[in-house]
Amino acid sequence: MAREPVVPPRPPCRLYLITPPAIADLDAFARDLDAALAAGDVAALQIRLKDADDAAVLAAVEVLAPVARAHDVAVILNDRPDLARRAGCDGVHIGQSDASLAEARRTMGPDAMIGVTCHDSRELAMDAAEAGADYVAFGAFFPTSTKETAHRPDPDILSIWQETVEVPCVAIGGITPANAGDLARAGADFVAVSAAVWSHPEGAPAAVRAFNRALAESA
Numbered sequence: 001m002a003r004e005p006v007v008p009p010r011p012p013c014r015l016y017l018i019t020p021p022a023i024a025d026l027d028a029f030a031r032d033l034d035a036a037l038a039a040g041d042v043a044a045l046q047i048r049l050k051d052a053d054d055a056a057v058l059a060a061v062e063v064l065a066p067v068a069r070a071h072d073v074a075v076i077l078n079d080r081p082d083l084a085r086r087a088g089c090d091g092v093h094i095g096q097s098d099a100s101l102a103e104a105r106r107t108m109g110p111d112a113m114i115g116v117t118c119h120d121s122r123e124l125a126m127d128a129a130e131a132g133a134d135y136v137a138f139g140a141f142f143p144t145s146t147k148e149t150a151h152r153p154d155p156d157i158l159s160i161w162q163e164t165v166e167v168p169c170v171a172i173g174g175i176t177p178a179n180a181g182d183l184a185r186a187g188a189d190f191v192a193v194s195a196a197v198w199s200h201p202e203g204a205p206a207a208v209r210a211f212n213r214a215l216a217e218s219a
Helices: 026-038 054-070 081-087 101-108 122-130 156-164 177-186 204-218
Strands: 014-018 044-047 074-078 091-094 113-117 135-139 169-172 190-193
Touching: 014 204, 026 054, 026 204, 044 054, 054 074, 054 081, 074 081, 074 113, 081 091, 081 101, 091 101, 101 113, 113 122, 122 135, 122 156, 135 156, 135 190, 156 169, 156 177, 177 190, 177 204, 190 204
Parallel strands: 014 044, 014 190, 044 074, 074 091, 091 113, 113 135, 135 169, 169 190
Antiparallel strands: none
């Protein structure tokens, strides 16, 4: 009798950190980032400065990337494959209104990490996965003050995705230590967080520790 194939266990859900939308003092924030990354496991840092000009984005990468890499954290730039390549980032995250995945891949090269925002749509996510995305992002799962959102997926989208597709999925939007575990159990490979870390009343390191505890308990 043929044996059933052994399915390896899914790796534990990890934290995906996003910068605040604006950084007033880059050197001070670099120190805060270093303390946060030293506090626990973080898989990636997305540098997301929506209203900054190109020079400011490049300056941010120059200062923050070495801090992230000192903690073995991947550096991902939001929206701009051209700047991501110019700055030497590990990857880029694109939205539905940004550069196409094919364009991002041509710009960044075969080894770059490319993620795609898919809102609440499995169809968009399947298209991205088939086109070679390294991860897809669903959300916003909860209300968030970080950005305006028009989509509110059910956590079931993570479960269905996990059961049918190997490409990792990221959950984003209003995630806190109190609800991160639920999304991890539903099937998120990563939880993307910004305000819940940088605006934590006890500081960013305490927030990272709290997220790490919540994700460990969900495994």
